[in-house]
Amino acid sequence: MKFGRTTRKTVAVLALLLVFGLLRTPLESRMTEKFVASGLITEVSTSQLSSAVGQSTVLAVLGGLRPLVAIYLTLHAFDAWSYREWDTVERDYRLITTLLPEDIDSWKTGAWHMAYNASASALYDDPDIPEAVGKKNSRDWILKGIEFLKRGIEQNPDSSTLHQELADIYRQKLEEPCLAARHYKLAMEGDRPRSFVPRFYGYFLARCPGREREAYDFLMELYHQGEKQRLPTLISRIKELEEKLDVPATHRIPDPDPDVEILKKYPHAKPALP
Amino acid sequence: MSEAANAETEERTVPRVPLFSPGRIWVLTMSTFTQLVRMKTFYFLIIFAVLVAAASNLNLLYTPAQKLRMLKDASFGAMSIFSWLFAIAATAVLIPRDLEDRTLYTILAKPVPRLEYLLGKLFGVLLTIGVALVVMQVLFTGFLFFREVTVLAAERQALEAQGGMSPEDIQAQLELIRAQGVQWQLLYALVAIFLKAGVVAAVTMLVSTFASSTLFTMIVATIIFLVGHFHKLAAGYWLHELGDSLVAKLVVKPVIMIIPDFRVFNVTENIVGGTPVTTGAMLALVGLALLYMAVYSAVALYLFIDKEF
Amino acid sequence: MSVPAVEVRNLTKVFPLSLKKEYLVAVEDLSLTVNAGEVYGLIGPNGSGKSTTMKVVLGLMAATTGSTKVFGIESRDVRSRHQIGFLPENPYFYKHLTGFETLKFYGRLCGLRGRELKDRANEMLALVDLEVARDRRLGGYSKGMLQRIGLAQAMIQRPRLVVLDEPTAGVDPIGSRQIRDLIFKLKEDGISVFLCSHLLEQVQEVCDRVGIIANGRMWREGPLHELIAIEDQTELVLRDASPALLERIRNLVASDSGGAELVRSGHPRTTLERLFLDIVRESREAKAKEDREKQASKGAKK
Ligand SMILES: Nc1ncnc2c1ncn2[C@@H]1O[C@H](COP(=O)(O)OP(=O)(O)OP(=O)(O)O)[C@@H](O)[C@H]1O
Ligand SMILES: [Mg+2]
Numbered sequence: 001m002k003f004g005r006t007t008r009k010t011v012a013v014l015a016l017l018l019v020f021g022l023l024r025t026p027l028e029s030r031m032t033e034k035f036v037a038s039g040l041i042t043e044v045s046t047s048q049l050s051s052a053v054g055q056s057t058v059l060a061v062l063g064g065l066r067p068l069v070a071i072y073l074t075l076h077a078f079d080a081w082s083y084r085e086w087d088t089v090e091r092d093y094r095l096i097t098t099l100l101p102e103d104i105d106s107w108k109t110g111a112w113h114m115a116y117n118a119s120a121s122a123l124y125d126d127p128d129i130p131e132a133v134g135k136k137n138s139r140d141w142i143l144k145g146i147e148f149l150k151r152g153i154e155q156n157p158d159s160s161t162l163h164q165e166l167a168d169i170y171r172q173k174l175e176e177p178c179l180a181a182r183h184y185k186l187a188m189e190g191d192r193p194r195s196f197v198p199r200f201y202g203y204f205l206a207r208c209p210g211r212e213r214e215a216y217d218f219l220m221e222l223y224h225q226g227e228k229q230r231l232p233t234l235i236s237r238i239k240e241l242e243e244k245l246d247v248p249a250t251h252r253i254p255d256p257d258p259d260v261e262i263l264k265k266y267p268h269a270k271p272a273l274p
Numbered sequence: 275m276s277e278a279a280n281a282e283t284e285e286r287t288v289p290r291v292p293l294f295s296p297g298r299i300w301v302l303t304m305s306t307f308t309q310l311v312r313m314k315t316f317y318f319l320i321i322f323a324v325l326v327a328a329a330s331n332l333n334l335l336y337t338p339a340q341k342l343r344m345l346k347d348a349s350f351g352a353m354s355i356f357s358w359l360f361a362i363a364a365t366a367v368l369i370p371r372d373l374e375d376r377t378l379y380t381i382l383a384k385p386v387p388r389l390e391y392l393l394g395k396l397f398g399v400l401l402t403i404g405v406a407l408v409v410m411q412v413l414f415t416g417f418l419f420f421r422e423v424t425v426l427a428a429e430r431q432a433l434e435a436q437g438g439m440s441p442e443d444i445q446a447q448l449e450l451i452r453a454q455g456v457q458w459q460l461l462y463a464l465v466a467i468f469l470k471a472g473v474v475a476a477v478t479m480l481v482s483t484f485a486s487s488t489l490f491t492m493i494v495a496t497i498i499f500l501v502g503h504f505h506k507l508a509a510g511y512w513l514h515e516l517g518d519s520l521v522a523k524l525v526v527k528p529v530i531m532i533i534p535d536f537r538v539f540n541v542t543e544n545i546v547g548g549t550p551v552t553t554g555a556m557l558a559l560v561g562l563a564l565l566y567m568a569v570y571s572a573v574a575l576y577l578f579i580d581k582e583f
Numbered sequence: 584m585s586v587p588a589v590e591v592r593n594l595t596k597v598f599p600l601s602l603k604k605e606y607l608v609a610v611e612d613l614s615l616t617v618n619a620g621e622v623y624g625l626i627g628p629n630g631s632g633k634s635t636t637m638k639v640v641l642g643l644m645a646a647t648t649g650s651t652k653v654f655g656i657e658s659r660d661v662r663s664r665h666q667i668g669f670l671p672e673n674p675y676f677y678k679h680l681t682g683f684e685t686l687k688f689y690g691r692l693c694g695l696r697g698r699e700l701k702d703r704a705n706e707m708l709a710l711v712d713l714e715v716a717r718d719r720r721l722g723g724y725s726k727g728m729l730q731r732i733g734l735a736q737a738m739i740q741r742p743r744l745v746v747l748d749e750p751t752a753g754v755d756p757i758g759s760r761q762i763r764d765l766i767f768k769l770k771e772d773g774i775s776v777f778l779c780s781h782l783l784e785q786v787q788e789v790c791d792r793v794g795i796i797a798n799g800r801m802w803r804e805g806p807l808h809e810l811i812a813i814e815d816q817t818e819l820v821l822r823d824a825s826p827a828l829l830e831r832i833r834n835l836v837a838s839d840s841g842g843a844e845l846v847r848s849g850h851p852r853t854t855l856e857r858l859f860l861d862i863v864r865e866s867r868e869a870k871a872k873e874d875r876e877k878q879a880s881k882g883a884k885k
Contacts, residue, residue, distance in 0.1 A: 005580075009576070009577060010484075012576070013484075013573055013576065013577060014528075014532065016569075016573055016576075017531075017532045017573065018528055018531050018532055020569050021528075021530075021531030021532050021533075022531055024535075024562075024565065024566075025531060025535075027562070028535050028538060028562070031538050031558055031559075031562065032506075032535075032537055032538055034555070035538060035541060035555065038549075038551075038552075038555070039544060039549045040541040040544050040545065040549055040551060040555060041537065041538070041540055041541060041544065042543070042544060046504070046507065059500055059503075059504075062503040062504045062507075063499075063500060063503045063536075064354055064470070064503070064536075064539070064540045064542060064543065065351055065354070065355070066540075066543050067347030067348075067350070067351055067543050067546065067547070068347060068348065068351035070347065071344055071347055071348055071351075074334070074336075074344070075334075078334050100547065102544070102547065102549070103343070103547065105336065105337050105339055105340045105343075106340075108337075109336060109337075109340070192446055192450075194439075194443050194446070195439070195440045195442060195443045196439075196443070228440070
C-alpha cells in the first residue's frame with residue numbers, strides 16, 4: 001500500500017538529518033580535535049567522575065557547566081575544611097582539578113590543604129591518638145600533598161608556581177634541601193618565576209651535601225649581579241660556603257658594614273654619630 | 275469595460291507581493307520579541323543580578339585570581355543555563371500557542387510565506403536571548419570590574435606590606451590577577467553561548483514542527499540537548515561493546531549521526547578561564563552554528579510548509 | 584465578466600483519522616463561485632465542512648483533490664493572500680498587544696508602513712467602533728470586541744475579498760447588527776464577501792447568493808430569492824383558523840380534480856430556515872442510506 005504523507009515525510013527528514021550528520025561529522029571531529037589541542041575544550045574523563053559524583057552532575061559537567069560544578073565543589077571543600085574533614089577536602093580537590101586541570105590555583109590550594117593543614121591537624125588535633133601514629137599520619141598527608149602537586153605539574157609542566165609550591169613543601173615540611181633545590185631550579189625555568197626563586201635555589205643547593213661548590217658558584221653569580229641580590233641571607237650563605245669550601249681569603253667577599261646594614265633595615269634611623 | 279480599467283484589474287489580479295521579504299521577517303521577529311518580553315522573561319535578569327552580586331561578595335579564603343574566576347564562572351554558568359533553557363522553552367511554546375490561539379490562521383492568511391513565519395519566530399527567540407545576554411554581560415562586567423579593582427588594591431597592599439618582593443614580582447602577581455579580570459576575550463565566550471543557544475533553538479523549532487504538544491517538544495529537545503553533549507563520547511563505548519553487530523550498524527551509528535554534537539560549543543568554559551582563542555577558531559564556530567541553524571530551519575520548513583491547521 | 588473572487592472547483596478534502604486506516608471526508612466534490620463584489624453565504628449544520636472549505640481557500644490546508652482560486656490565483660500561491668482578509672471562527676489574537684498594536688502588526692505583515700499604516704489602523708478602529716479600547720491589551724477584550732478587532736484586522740490592507748467564518752458567533756444582538764451593517768458597507772465599497780454561518784436570518788439579510796452545504800456536499804446553490812421560491816407551490820397563511828375550517832380546506836383540496844395536494848400545514852417558518860431543515864433532513868437520510876448499504880456490502884463480504 002501507499003505510505004501516508006506523515007510516514008513519507010518522517011523518513012525523508014531522518015534521511016536528510018542523517019546525510020547532514022555524515023557531512024558534518026568529519027568537520028566537527030576536526031574542529032573538536034583542534035579545540036582540545038589548543039586548550040579550548042577540556043575533555044573530562046567521565047568514568048572517573050561518575051563514581052565520585054552523581055550521574056546528574058556528570059551531565060552538568062558534559063553540558064557545559066563544568067566551572068559551575070567546580071564552584072560547587074570548592075564551596076563544599078571550604079565547608080569540609082571548616083569541619084576538618086580532610087578526606088572530603090582531598091576528594092573535592094581531586095575532583096576540582098579533574099574538572100579544571102589548567103587552574104593552577106586549585107592545584108596549589110589542594111596541595112596546601114593536604115601538606116600543611118591536614119598534616120598539622122593529624123599531629124595536634126586529636127590528643128587521644130598516640131604520638132607515633134599522629135606523626136605517621138601527618139607524614140602521609142605531606143606525601144599526599146606532594147603526589148597531588150606532581151599530578152598538577154604533569155598537567156601544567158611549565159608552571160613555575162607549582163614547582164615552587166612543591167619545593168616549599170620539601171623545604172618546610174620534609175626538610176629535604178636537595179629535593180627543594182631541584183624544584184626551585186625547575187621553578188626558575190618555568191613561566192614567570194618570582195624574583196626570589198633563584199636565590200632560594202642557591203640557598204638550598206648550599207644545604208645539599210656534595211653540591212656546595214655548585215651552590216657557591218651560583219650564589220656568587222647572583223652576588224655579582226649587584227646590590228639588588230645582596231640580601232643578608234645571601235651574604236651569610238656565601239660566607240658559610242666560603243668556610244666550608246676553604247675559599248682563599250683574597251677571593252672572599254667583604255663583610256657587610258654593620259652601619260649600612262642597620263640603615264638598610266631601618267631606613268629612617270639616623271646615621272650613627274662619628 | 276474600458277482598457278484602462280482592464281489594465282487595472284489585470285494589475286490587481288497578480289499583486290506584487292515579494293516572495294521573500296526581510297521586512298516581514300523583521301515584523302514577525304519584533305512581534306515575537308515583544309511577546310516574550312511581555313511574558314516577563316526579563317525578570318530573570320533580576321535573579322541574575324542578585325546571583326552575580328552574591329558571587330562577587332563571596333569572600334572565601336582563596337587567592338584573588340580565584341575570587342575573580344569564581345565570579346566569572348558563576349556568571350557565565352548562569353548565562354549559559356538561561357540561554358539554552360530559554361531557547362528550548364520559548365521556542366517550544368511559541369508555535370503551538372499561535373496555533374491554539376488561532377493567531378497562526380490570521381498571520382498565514384496574510385501574504386506571509388511559511389518560511390518567513392518560521393524565521394520570524396526563530397529570530398525573535400534569538401533576539402530576546404541576545405538582548406538578555408548583552409544586558410547580563412554589561413551587569414556582570416560592572417561587578418567584575420569593581421571586584422577586580424578592589425581585589426587588586428587589596429593584593430597590592432598585602433604584597434607591599436609582606437615585603438621581600440621586588441616591584442616586578444608584585445607587578446607579575448597583579449598581572450596574573452588582571453588576567454582573570456575584565457578582558458575583551460570574555461566577549462568571545464558570550465558569542466559562543468549565543469551560538470549554542472541558536473543551535474538549540476533551531477533544534478527545538480524543528481521538533482515543534484512535528485511534535486503534537488509543547489510538553490513533548492520540550493522533553494524531546496532537552497533530551498537531544500543533553501545527549502548531544504556526550505553521545506560522541508559514549509559512541510566509542512557502545513560501538514566497542516556492540517562490535518560490528520546489526521544493532522550497531524542500523525541503530526546506534528545512525529542515531530549518533532543524526533543528533534547534533536554540542537561539544538564544540540563548550541569552548542565558553544575555557545575562554546572564560548583565560549585560554550586564548552583565535553579569531554579563526556571563533557569564525558569556524560560561527561560557521562558551524564550557522565550551518566546547523568540553516569539546515570535545521572530548512573528541515574523544519576519542509577515539515578511545516580504543507581502542515582495543516 | 585471579471586475574475587471571480589473565489590472559485591472552488593470539485594474540492595474534496597479528506598482527513599486521515601488516527602493511525603488506523605480510517606478517513607473522514609469533510610468536503611466532497613464541492614464547487615462554488617463567489618463573484619467579484621458579491622456577498623456569498625455558505626450555510627450548513629455543524630461539522631458540514633464550512634470552515635474546512637474556507638481554510639482550503641485561504642491556503643491553510645491543501646485540497647485532497649480539486650482546486651481553489653482567489654481572483655484567479657491558486658490558493659497555494661502566497662500572492663493570493665494579498666487580496667484576502669480573514670476572520671477565523673472564535674478568533675484570539677496576541678493577548679499582550681493592544682488593539683492598536685494588533686492592527687499595526689497585521690498591517691505591517693501586509694507591507695503597510697509609517698503614516699499610512701497608522702492612519703489606516705486608526706480608521707479601522709473607528710470603523711469597528713473600538714476607539715475607546717485602542718490602547719487596552721487584547722487580554723482584556725470581550726468576545727464581541729475580539730470579533731470586531733478581528734474584522735478590523737481582516738480589512739487592514741484593503742483586501743478585495745473578505746472571508747468571515749461565523750462572524751457573529753457569540754456576539755450579542757447589537758454587536759451582530761453592527762457586524763451586519765459593516766458587511767453592507769463592504770458590499771457598497773465593492774468588496775466581495777465570503778461568509779459562513781448557521782444563523783440563517785442574517786444570511787438571509789445580507790447575502791446575494793447562498794450555498795447550502797451538508798455532510799461536505801453542496802446541496803443547493805443560487806440567488807436567495809430563487810432558492811426559496813418553489814414555483815409549483817402556493818402558500819396560504821391564515822390567522823385564527825379553527826380546526827373545523829382547516830378540516831374543510833383539507834377535504835376541499837383532496838376532492839380537487841386538478842390533482843392538487845396538500846403538502847404541509849402548520850405554523851409558518853421563515854422560508855430559508857425551512858429549506859435548510861429540509862436539506863439537512865434529506866442529507867441525513869441519504870447518509871443513513873449510504874451507511875446501510877456500506878454495512879450490507881461489508882456483511883456480504885464476510
Ligand atoms: N484538522 C482536522 N482533522 C480531522 N478532522 C477535521 C479537521 N478539521 C475538521 N475536521 C472534520 O471535518 C468536518 C468538517 O469540519 P468543519 O470545521 O469544516 O465544519 P464546520 O462546518 O465549520 O462546522 P461548525 O459549524 O461547527 O464550525 C468535521 O467532521 C470535523 O470533525
Ligand atoms: Mg466552522
